[in-house]
Amino acid sequence: MILLVATAIVLTLFGGRLLELQVLRGPSLAEAALGQRLKTTDLPAQRGSILDSAGDPLAVTVEARNVTADQTLIDDPASTAARLAPIVGIDAAELTPRLTGDRKFVYVAKMITPETWNRISDLELPGIFSEITTRRVYPGGELAANVVGFVGAEGVGMGGLEYALEKELAGKAGNQTFEKGPGGRVIPTANVERVDPEPGMDVRLTIDRDIQFVAQEAIAERVRSAQAASGTVVVMEVKTGRILAMATAPTFDANDPGSAKAADRGNRVLTDVFEPGSTAKVITLSGVVNEAAADPYTVIKVPPRLRRGGEAFQDHTPHGTLRLTLSGIMAQSSNIGTILAAERIGKYKLYDYMKRFGVGDDTGTNFPAEGDGYIPPVENWSATSLPTIAFGQGLSVNAVQAANVFATVANGGIRQDPRLIDAFISPTGEVITPESGERTRVISREASRQVLTMLETVVGDGGTAPLAKIPGYRVGGKTGTAMFVDPRCGCYTRDVVASFIGVAPIDDPELVAAVFVSQPRSGRYGGQLGGPVFTRVMTYSLQARQIPPTGTRAPRIPLTAKG
Amino acid sequence: MTSTEHAVAVIDETVSAPELTAPQVRKRTRAHAHLSLVAPLSPDRASRGTFVLIVTAILAFALITMLVINTSLAQGSFTVQALRGEFQALQENEQALLEEVAAASAPIALEYRARELGMVPSSTPVFISVPGGQVLGKPRPAPGIASSTTARIATNATFTTDVSSLPTTFAGSRGIAVGGSAPSPRSGEDALWQELPPRSLVAPDQPLVVVSDSGPDDQLMAEPVVD
Structure with missing residues (x-):
């Protein structure tokens, strides 16, 4: 009887417990158990590549591993560290503390190659694991680094196009939820939920990596030899507005942005603005020719000094009274001649041409931190504004804007927005071409032809840039030596920005190359510092783009009038 | 128990009824007067043994099938894991090679190589x-x-x-x-x-x-x- 009662009590207790576990707490316990088995892992989206115009990679994402450690599983941190150290390239003394303790998850090394991980894995060290991640690789290192930019430690764009095109490149991360058994294996019959990641788009630039390379080499060497603060080169295709190269020096290695100065990581070609100096005379004289106020043969009497608004203007070399043609004014870069020519069209027209050529207007490349340049509104012009602006002082441009002025003249007078992005390529292979900007006529075709003729005289024997010649080709261009404005004080310094912007072939223009050398210590003039760089870059570009000489001869254009 | 036996007898009658031909019906009607108890149906030992055997067989078959399916699924999971590992390794290998190609074909590497060749x-x-x-x-x-x-x-x-x-x-x-x-x-x-x-x-x-x-x-x- 007692036995019966005891059994009944025990069974009741069991029953009660059963009821509690299965009915009362049942659902929550089942959930907790599932929670133990369920594992959600992020599936990172593959970041799109950045390619040059031929599809060669400038930035690609590859698989990598992070080495992690479970400190509780490591018995001998010192010896583990000693074995890891030579493989991951971190000092053993630095590794040991990371392996000592009772944390179950610490990072030992980040973004090593899968190969390196295989070597670690072969050691079969207890407590050492890896997680799969990705690494951004720039195969060219410094090649187009300032254009392409770089990513931070988390793989997010921090500079250049990597930053500007983050949305397009990044894609969308996915995730996977599954029930795992011991050892992390997926339990086959259990539920698996998977949201596939969406890979980012590839971006194909208009940059030609070979021309880019030659441009970078050339400007780096010039900056070195001229002991300049910096230098930039832009190469553009005249008919399409495509930017084939944007080089700047000093530059940086995109694989190791941390070791470079912040100033060297930006893209000076678009971010730095400066006074264009004499290269702006092309805008002034284009306006004069387009308004039919003068033609390349028109003779203008150029006095040794010219008083305007209480200031006396001079040319760079003292001279007596000269009788220069408009071509001669261009070839010899006469300030006084340019002022006198500009006065033939007046300040409103001059301002209008400056605006129509794109001064103070963004380039449409949407590059981060682009400097748009500036020209004061014509209402605010003083008596000295027209003379100074006519020869390129008191306004600012960036290098691409300056190059685009010449591309506009070379393109029969039609201005188009420079293009840096050729296309986006979706993961499915769909090619999305960004809209090309508007095309506007700035000067007539005939005016364009006349200005090009005048530009050819600049590299002629009487011009300022005989060093910019290319044997076998007819080229033209304009030199510039502008006073450097210190951005800290907004004042003029003794330094200059020496430039040469040229067009080839001049009678059937295909390419424009612009060279800027900022604050040189050795040498000063655009023709002397920029000319040879132009020649080297343009010579290569003509070969690379397979542009043969036109085979015509330059006309003889008088620079001075007799008598 | 007796009621069951009666019921069996009655059921016997009723079930059989529609199958009877007209003269038989008449005969039955006459026989109705001599209603008597029918011996209870004794369980057929042989057929019960067959039944147990069949159920056991089904159970065993189901269990074995389950086992086979589960084993093959687990096996599949192992294979998938192994293949994933292989895929991963191959992918990593491919990427390493692509990286090598990219580095070797970079302009600076080409220039170096060209100069080495005396160009x-x-x-x-x-x-x-x-x-x-x-x-x-x-x-x-x-x-x-x-x-x-x-x-x-x-x-x-x-x-x-x-x-x-x-x-x-x-x-x-x-x-x-x-x-x-x-x-x-x-x-x-x-x-x-x-x-x-x-x-x-x-x-x-x-x-x-x-x-x-x-x-x-x-x-x-x-x-x-x-x-």
């Missing part, structure tokens, strides 16, 4: 128009090549090449570049040069390697140029 940058782009064989540009020896070599390159590349024999696919829209970097044989490397047919100089599809040079123009700077 120098061309300072004058020269083209041959096809058809016609007209030489566009001014052929000039690239700086830094020994004169005898220069003569040979010039002869091979620019003047005696039978342009009309070139496949037309070689012709770009405007012509053929021949001003590319020409290999300049150094000691003992003459063989290399001779193996190269002149035509190899003029493949326009390949980017010509033009590399840094101090430039003859820098040396031309005798007179100060003013701007």
